[in-house]
Amino acid sequence: MSRLALAALPGSVRAARRHVHDLLRMWELPHLIEAAELVVSELSTNAVKATGLSTDSPSYGELSNGLNAICVSLYVSEPYAVIEVWDSSDEPPRRQDADPDDEGGRGLALVAAFANRWGYRRPETGGKVVWAEIQVR
Ligand SMILES: Nc1ncnc2c1ncn2[C@@H]1O[C@H](COP(=O)(O)OP(=O)(O)O)[C@@H](O)[C@H]1O
Numbered sequence: 452m453s454r455l456a457l458a459a460l461p462g463s464v465r466a467a468r469r470h471v472h473d474l475l476r477m478w479e480l481p482h483l484i485e486a487a488e489l490v491v492s493e494l495s496t497n498a499v500k501a502t503g504l505s506t507d508s509p510s511y512g513e514l515s516n517g518l519n520a521i522c523v524s525l526y527v528s529e530p531y532a533v534i535e536v537w538d539s540s541d542e543p544p545r546r547q548d549a550d551p552d553d554e555g556g557r558g559l560a561l562v563a564a565f566a567n568r569w570g571y572r573r574p575e576t577g578g579k580v581v582w583a584e585i586q587v588r
């Protein structure tokens with residue numbers, strides 16, 4: 452079980468992706484890296500969008516107003532590897548039916564395509580966790 456808290460900033464998406472990549476290599480599950488990177492990228496992008504700042508170089512004033520965190524967790528529960536991303540918003544993820552010419556609205560559809568199941572829960576302590584299961588073998 453690995454848990455990594457990151458600042459809710461756009462650059463943390465890349466950090467989350469690298470972290471998951473390194474863990475899966477260490478856990479000798481390299482065949483999961485591609486799907487897991489995609490899933491953690493989409494989920495952490497959404498978490499940052501919902502609770503974070505839109506720039507990696509905020510002003511001191513913006514920083515003084517407080518910076519939210521997100522938290523990326525990864526664990527194996529046979530036959531799945533489970534990726535979880537917590538953020539401090541109670542707002543649930545909502546899968547949209549994106550039009551072909553829409554810019555966004557595809558992230559969760561991608562997650563659904565690469566994961567066996569996905570969903571969310573609200574811990575008693577606040578915020579929510581969006582999770583996705585990827586088959587290990
Ligand atoms: N972590 C989240 N917190 C709050 N709302 C979310 C979260 N993830 C997704 N959503 C909601 O679900 C919608 C669909 O997400 P997604 O498919 O990734 O598309 P996009 O991010 O391009 O809007 C988002 O627009 C947002 O309203």
Ligand SMILES: [Mg+2]
Nearest residue numbers: 496497558559
């Ligand atoms: Mg998205």
